Every structure is written in structure tokens, then in C-alpha cells.
Amino acid sequence: MTSSGLVAIVAEDEAPQRAALLSMLADAWPELESVTACDDGVAALQAVAELRPAVAFLDIRMPGVSGLDVARAVVAAGGLVVFTTAYDEYAIRAFEAGAVDYLLKPVQPVHLARAVGRLRERLATRDDGDLQARVDELEAALRPRGDRQVRWISASVGDSVRMIGIDEVLYFQAQDKYVRVVTGEAEAVIRTPLKDLLAGLDPDTFWQVHRGVVVRVAAIDRVRKDELGKWHLCLRGRGESLPVSGAFLHRFRGM
Amino acid sequence: MNAPPAPPPSYPLDRSLPPDVLIGGNTVWSRYRQFPVFSGPWLRGRTVLFASVIAVFAAVTAFGVGFSARDYGVGVLSGLHLLAAFTLMATAGPALATWVRYRRWPAVKERRGVVLAVLVGIGVSFVADFWASSYVEQVVEAAYRSNDQPLPAIAEEVPMAERAVALTINLAFLVVVYGLFGGGLALRAYFSEQRRWLDNHHAQEVAQLREAKQHSDLRLGVLQAQVEPHFLFNTLASVRALVRQDPAQAEATLDALVDHLRSTIPQLRDDGDGLVHSTLGQQLDICASYLELMRLRMGGRLSYAIEADEGLRARPYPPLLLITLVENAIKHGIEPKPGPGRVVVRALEDADHLNVTVVDDGVGLQPGLGSGVGLANVREQLLERYGGRAALHMRSTPGQGVEAEIRLPLEAPETTVEPDGARA
Numbered sequence: 001m002t003s004s005g006l007v008a009i010v011a012e013d014e015a016p017q018r019a020a021l022l023s024m025l026a027d028a029w030p031e032l033e034s035v036t037a038c039d040d041g042v043a044a045l046q047a048v049a050e051l052r053p054a055v056a057f058l059d060i061r062m063p064g065v066s067g068l069d070v071a072r073a074v075v076a077a078g079g080l081v082v083f084t085t086a087y088d089e090y091a092i093r094a095f096e097a098g099a100v101d102y103l104l105k106p107v108q109p110v111h112l113a114r115a116v117g118r119l120r121e122r123l124a125t126r127d128d129g130d131l132q133a134r135v136d137e138l139e140a141a142l143r144p145r146g147d148r149q150v151r152w153i154s155a156s157v158g159d160s161v162r163m164i165g166i167d168e169v170l171y172f173q174a175q176d177k178y179v180r181v182v183t184g185e186a187e188a189v190i191r192t193p194l195k196d197l198l199a200g201l202d203p204d205t206f207w208q209v210h211r212g213v214v215v216r217v218a219a220i221d222r223v224r225k226d227e228l229g230k231w232h233l234c235l236r237g238r239g240e241s242l243p244v245s246g247a248f249l250h251r252f253r254g255m
Numbered sequence: 256m257n258a259p260p261a262p263p264p265s266y267p268l269d270r271s272l273p274p275d276v277l278i279g280g281n282t283v284w285s286r287y288r289q290f291p292v293f294s295g296p297w298l299r300g301r302t303v304l305f306a307s308v309i310a311v312f313a314a315v316t317a318f319g320v321g322f323s324a325r326d327y328g329v330g331v332l333s334g335l336h337l338l339a340a341f342t343l344m345a346t347a348g349p350a351l352a353t354w355v356r357y358r359r360w361p362a363v364k365e366r367r368g369v370v371l372a373v374l375v376g377i378g379v380s381f382v383a384d385f386w387a388s389s390y391v392e393q394v395v396e397a398a399y400r401s402n403d404q405p406l407p408a409i410a411e412e413v414p415m416a417e418r419a420v421a422l423t424i425n426l427a428f429l430v431v432v433y434g435l436f437g438g439g440l441a442l443r444a445y446f447s448e449q450r451r452w453l454d455n456h457h458a459q460e461v462a463q464l465r466e467a468k469q470h471s472d473l474r475l476g477v478l479q480a481q482v483e484p485h486f487l488f489n490t491l492a493s494v495r496a497l498v499r500q501d502p503a504q505a506e507a508t509l510d511a512l513v514d515h516l517r518s519t520i521p522q523l524r525d526d527g528d529g530l531v532h533s534t535l536g537q538q539l540d541i542c543a544s545y546l547e548l549m550r551l552r553m554g555g556r557l558s559y560a561i562e563a564d565e566g567l568r569a570r571p572y573p574p575l576l577l578i579t580l581v582e583n584a585i586k587h588g589i590e591p592k593p594g595p596g597r598v599v600v601r602a603l604e605d606a607d608h609l610n611v612t613v614v615d616d617g618v619g620l621q622p623g624l625g626s627g628v629g630l631a632n633v634r635e636q637l638l639e640r641y642g643g644r645a646a647l648h649m650r651s652t653p654g655q656g657v658e659a660e661i662r663l664p665l666e667a668p669e670t671t672v673e674p675d676g677a678r679a
Contacts, residue, residue: 013590015554016504020496040593061586063593086488105492152625154651161620163649165634190622200624 006123008035008055011044011070012084013062017105021057021084024109028116041065045073052077055119057103059084068139071100075131080122082115100134150200155181155188162188170219170235171242172197174212207251209233209244223252266452268294268356275458276451278444292445293356293369298349301441305345306338313338324398333391340380340387341436347383348376348438352445362449369445373438380437483582493552508551515544535602535609536568542581542600549585556595557585563602570609572663573640579629580613580659588617588657604665612660620651637661 010025012018018037025035036051038044042064048056056074060067060083071081086105101115153164168183178189179197190197198206198214208214221236223244231244244252266272271289278288287300313334321330351372360368433439490512497505518540539561546559581598589596602611630647637645644664651657 014493014496014552016496016500017492019500042593061590063591066591086485086492105488106495107492150624151631152627154620154622154625156622159652161622161651161653163620163625163630163651165631165647167634190624192624197624 006032006055007051007053008032008057009038009044009047009051009053009074010035010057011038011041011047011062011067012057012059013040015039017107021107021112024107024112025057025116028109028113029120041067041070044070048073048077048079053079054123055080055082057082057084068135071135071138072132075135080119081131081135082119100131100138149202150197153181153188153190155190157186157188162186164188166201169216170238171213171215172206173214173242207248209242209248209251211245213242213244215242223249265359266291269296271296272448272452273455273459275455276448278447278451288444291356292441292448293349293352295353295357298346298353301349302342302346305436306342309338309341309345313341320395324395324404325402326398329394329398332394336387336391340384343383344377344380344433345436345438346376347380348373349441351376352438352441366446370442373442377433377437381433486582490548490552504551508548511544511548511551515541515548518544533572533574534568535563535570535572535611538572538574538577539563539568539600539602541578545578545581546585546598546600553589557589557598558595559598559600561600563600564604567602567604567609570604570665572609573636576633576636576661577611577613579633580661583627583629583659584613584615584617584657588615588619590617592618607665609663609665610660611663612658614656614658616656619653619656620649621653633661637663 008025008029010018010021012021018039022035022037025032032055034051036047036053038047040063044056044058044062044067045065047053048070053074056070056079058067058070058074058081062070067083071083074081081100083100083102084105084107085102101118103111103115151166153166153169154161155164156162164181164183170182170184172194173180173182174194175189178191179194181188181190194208194212194214198208201214205217206214207217215233215235219235219238221234223231223233225231231246231249232241233244234241268291272291284304287297287304290297290300316337317327317330317334319330320333321327324330352369355365355368355372358365358368490508494505494508494512497508518537543559543561546557546561550557550559577600581600584598589598597616599614600611601614602609604610630649634647637647641664646660646662648660648662649657650660
């Protein structure tokens with residue numbers, strides 16, 4: 001085998017680590033025809049499009065585009081991926097479960113040699129399985145941990161964005177294509193549909209009382225019926241009243 | 256045979272019981288009930304109280320007898336007898352039981368001894384009372400005779416039924432007087448005291464364990480948050496890569512790591528006290544050493560500034576808050592942004608607040624939902640320490656970075672930690 005025709009890329013935003021990985025890779029895998037170094041995610045995506053590498057060593061956290069997005073492109077172009085990461089028990093668990101290879105930083109020559117051995121094997125057998133699905137799984141595992149519980153809402157106030165702690169919120173009210181987020185002192189809007197929002201809220205803390213209204217239970221003062229027989233809800237220490245629809249009235253029985 | 260599995264921890268008899276164990280004992284005259292039943296202080300307090308009440312009663316009796324027998328000497332004599340007999344009745348049992356308790360016998364033996372002591376006390380006082388009553392009767396009778404007064408009519412002929420009723424009432428009265436007066440109630444309190452004390456003891460143990468666990472959780476939390484493993488390993492990866500390529504830079508990075516560890520780790524040592532009481536200066540140092548390390552690692556892409564008056568550095572400041580904001584600025588602001596980035600930490604004080612802002616020029620906040628725990632923890636800590644008086648605000652213009660601000664109420668000056676040698 002004179003020229004393997006194998007092209008690799010290395011994406012790592014810290015220059016010294018990038019250079020070290022390149023030099024270790026030259027020792028561990030001399031048959032590689034070329035290794036292209038990229039210093040951020042954007043450069044890596046470009047390199048993938050141009051070179052269609054057989055192998056990519058990717059840092060997960062990179063400026064511009066994350067290593068996961070680059071991995072997707074690599075896999076789509078028929079390449080194999082090895083992630084490099086310093087420490088992330090969730091990620092490691094995901095790597096092991098998903099059989100996407102990884103290297104722990106600081107990368108040591110022995111470990112790199114082992115990873116190269118596995119890559120060679122897989123390149124020879126072309127036993128890839130469904131790599132795209134594995135990357136998806138990995139991404140799901142790496143997304144903000146576990147519970148998907150909403151703790152923060154980044155909502156627009158004019159042309160700036162304010163972060164609102166979920167425990168500040170009194171109620172959410174759908175309005176056209178926005179949802180109003182109302183706190184004791186201020187209000188802001190988000191584009192996230194109320195339905196998606198509800199999925200991440202604690203059902204004991206926030207109740208949906210209307211198709212377009214989700215309210216903090218502790219903020220409810222009373223529920224009353226107007227002259228037309230429609231139900232409204234008053235908030236503790238606040239003037240406004242919010243509509244309650246019949247379908248949700250049962251929540252207030254026995255309150 | 257039925258020995259308890261472990262000897263219950265005992266408690267000192269001469270010291271008052273923990274407030275949770277007490278039943279009553281809040282008024283001046285019942286203060287003796289704050290001490291263990293059948294203890295020295297308890298017996299003294301109870302005897303004084305009972306003897307005072309009996310003395311009032313005896314004085315009235317003495318006056319009454321003296322008046323009707325027209326001989327106040329006889330009155331005083333019967334009053335004194337009454338005082339002695341009733342006081343003996345009230346205290347003989349408890350005094351014996353107190354003697355038993357100070358033997359510090361094993362629980363079962365002590366209980367038996369205490370019950371026996373109270374019964375013996377009742378018996379003794381019954382005999383004494385009987386003797387005193389008949390003596391007083393004789394004296395009074397003699398006094399009446401010497402005055403040629405008719406003796407107070409004692410109904411000789413009482414129908415049987417009435418006699419039975421009178422006898423029953425008398426007997427019941429005796430049981431009540433001897434039982435309650437002579438230590439019956441105290442006996443009941445004695446039996447429940449051990450249980451109440453043990454319950455309290457267990458509750459305290461549980462509370463202590465819980466507190467210890469919270470404390471170590473906090474220490475662990477601080478360690479993890481301040482020296483995040485990902486950050487530590489990544490820095491080591493940097494140093495490892497630099498050793499051959501650029502030894503000088505490797506040294507600089509190692510030095511920065513050492514500085515950072517020095518500014519964070521001492522807080523974990525001194526009994527965890529530094530975790531709860533740190534100063535703004537210490538917290539700013541942690542931020543500075545972290546940012547310096549990141550600057551070295553990011554190859555000069557990062558610049559930073561810490562702006563704080565020297566005078567503010569001694570202000571008390573909770574740990575973890577600022578470094579969390581700075582890490583966020585790097586992780587979510589600067590790192591994802593290609594090109595140079597800047598982080599500025601600024602501390603300012605106004606009339607009643609200490610405001611620290613962390614400003615970055617990174618990618619900014621994207622509108623949407625977040626589930627990050629770091630900032631949620633900051634809010635939680637602020638709420639726990641300051642109630643509603645502290646606040647965390649985060650504002651952003653997308654594409655232009657984030658400004659995070661922590662507003663703390665100014666603490667009372669005495670909690671300020673003075674730097675060494677500040678006093679003249």
C-alpha cells in the first residue's frame with residue numbers, strides 16, 4: 001500500500017493542543033496521506049465539505065460550530081469520527097453506549113494508537129452501522145442534562161434579551177405568535193409555543209387554566225364568575241384578571 | 256432478661272433540661288420543673304413552693320384555732336404541727352426518690368427504686384400526719400377544757416349511710432392528697448421525662464447529621480464548581496501540548512494554574528469556614544486567576560479586566576457566585592464566538608448595595624428556554640442568604656454579549672472581614 005488516499009482532519013481550538021495532536025498522529029498513523037488542522041467549527045465544516053475526510057478528530061466544544069455539528073457532516077460524507085474531550089461523565093457514557101469513539105484529554109500517545117487501531121479496523125471492514133443515529137443519540141445525551149426542566153427563560157424586552165428565573169414568573173399568556181412572560185415587576189415575550197413551555201414546567205407549580213394561559217398556582221388569589229357566566233382568575237396583589245376555561249375549572253374545586 | 260439493647264445516654268441531674276423536653280416550668284414559681292424530676296434543684300424548688308403554700312394554710316389554721324380556743328399559743332403549736340406534717344407529706348416521697356436518682360442505678364432498678372421511695376414516703380407521712388393530728392387534737396381539747404368551753408360539737412349519732420359516704424369521701428380525699436401532693440404527679444412526669452429526653456436526643460442527633468451532610472455537600476459542591484474537572488483536565492492537556500513546543504508558555508500556564516488552585520483550594524480547608532465567609536477580594540482573585548489561565552489557553556484571543564476599589568475587597572462576599580458568572584461568560588459567550596473576546600468584572604458600591612457586574616462581548620443570549628443549573632444555583636444561594644434583598648439580573652443584546660449583575664444588600668459593618676494589620 002503506497003498511498004492510502006486517506007484524508008483526516010483535526011479540529012481543536014487551542015493551538016498547542018492542535019499541534020501536539022498533529023505530531024502524535026503523524027507517529028501513530030504514518031499512512032495518512034494528509035491531515036488538515038482546523039481551529040474552529042466553521043473551518044472544520046469547510047474542510048469537511050472540500051476534503052470529505054475519511055477520519056475526523058473533533059473537539060466537542062469549539063467556537064462557531066460545535067463538534068457535534070461537524071461530526072454530522074463528517075458522517076454524512078461517509079467518514080468516521082473520534083471526539084476529544086477533557087472530562088464529561090455524561091458524554092463518556094454516551095460515547096460508550098453509542099460506540100462513537102473518543103479520546104480523553106490530555107491525549108496520550110498510547111490511547112491515540114489504540115484509537116487509530118480501531119479506526120483502521122473499521123475502515124477495513126466498513127462496518128459503520130448507523131453512525132448518523134449514533135451522533136443524534138450523542139447530541140441528545142449532551143444536551144443540557146437530564147430533566148429538561150425549565151429554569152430560565154431568555155425573553156425579549158424591546159430589542160434586548162433578559163434572563164428571567166422561572167421562580168419569578170407569575171403567568172404566561174399566549175398572544176398571537178408570542179407568549180407573554182409576566183413577572184412581579186416586568187414582562188417580556190418569547191416565541192416558544194405554550195405547549196413546549198408546559199412540557200418543561202413543574203405541573204404542581206404552574207397550572208394551565210385556559211388554552212392560552214399558564215399561571216403560577218401560588219400567585220392565584222381567587223376565581224370568580226362574571227355576569228355573563230364566564231370564569232376569571234385574580235392574582236394576589238395584582239389588578240388584572242385572567243380567563244379560566246370550563247375545561248380547567250375542575251382544578252379549583254375544593255380549593 | 257429484658258435489658259435494653261443499648262444503655263440510653265444519661266443526662267446530668269443538676270442542669271436544666273433542653274427546652275424541647277420541658278412541659279411547663281415557665282412561671283417563676285414552677286421554674287423547678289425545668290430541671291429533671293427528682294433532682295436536687297427540682298426538689299429544692301418544689302419544697303420551697305409547697306412549703307410556702309402550706310405555711311399560708313398553717314398560718315390561717317393557727318389563727319383560727321387560737322381564736323376559737325382563746326389561746327394563741329395552742330394555735331401556733333397546731334399551726335406548726337400542720338406545717339411540719341403537710342410539708343413532710345409533700346416532700347418525704349420526692350426526697351427519698353431524689354436520693355434514689357442520685358445513686359445513678361441502671362434504668363430499670365432506678366424506676367423501681369423511685370416508685371418504692373414515693374410509696375415509702377407516703378407511708379411515713381401518713382404515720383407522721385396521724386401522730387401530729389392526734390397530738391394537736393389533745394392539745395386543743397385540753398385548751399378548751401381549761402377555758403371551760405364546750406367542745407365543738409362532734410356529731411355522735413350519724414346514720415350508717417352518711418357515715419359510709421363520709422368515709423368514702425375522706426378516703427378519696429386522702430388518696431388524692433397523698434397521691435398528688437406526695438409525689439404522684441412527679442412520678443408521672445418522671446416516667447415521661449426519660450422518653451421525652453430520648454426523643455429530643457434522637458431529634459438532635461438527626462439534625463446534627465443532617466447539618467454535617469449539608470456542610471460536606473456544600474464543600475463538595477464548591478470544590479466541583481471552582482475546580483471543574485473539565486477545566487482542570489483541559490488545562491493539563493494544554494500544558495502537556497506546550498511542554499515540547501513552547502516550554503516558556505507551558506511554564507506560564509502551569510504558574511497560572513497553580514495561582515488559580517491556590518486561590519480556590521485554601522477555602523476548602525479551614526474547616527469549610529471560608530466557604531461560608533469569604534470576601535469580595537478573594538472571589539475576584541479566583542475570577543482573575545481563572546481568566547488569566549483561560550487567556551493563556553486561548554492564545555491571546557481573550558482579554559479581561561477586574562475593576563474594583565481596594566476598599567471593596569474586604570467586603571464579605573459569598574463564594575461561587577462570581578466565578579459561575581465568569582465561567583458562563585467564557586463558556587456561552589466567548590468560546591462559541593470566533594475571534595477576540597473580552598470579559599470585564601466590575602464591582603461598585605452605592606448607598607445600600609454592592610453591585611458586581613460581569614460583562615462579556617460574546618454571542619449573547621438566544622431567546623428561548625434554559626435548564627442550566629449554574630445560574631439557578633446562584634439565584635438559590637442569593638435567596639437563601641439574603642431573602643428578597645439580593646438579585647441577579649442578566650441582560651443581553653443578541654450578538655453583542657451579556658451583562659450579568661449581582662446586587663447584594665450592604666451587610667452590617669461588624670461582619671466585614673478586616674485585612675490583617677488594618678488596626679493601628
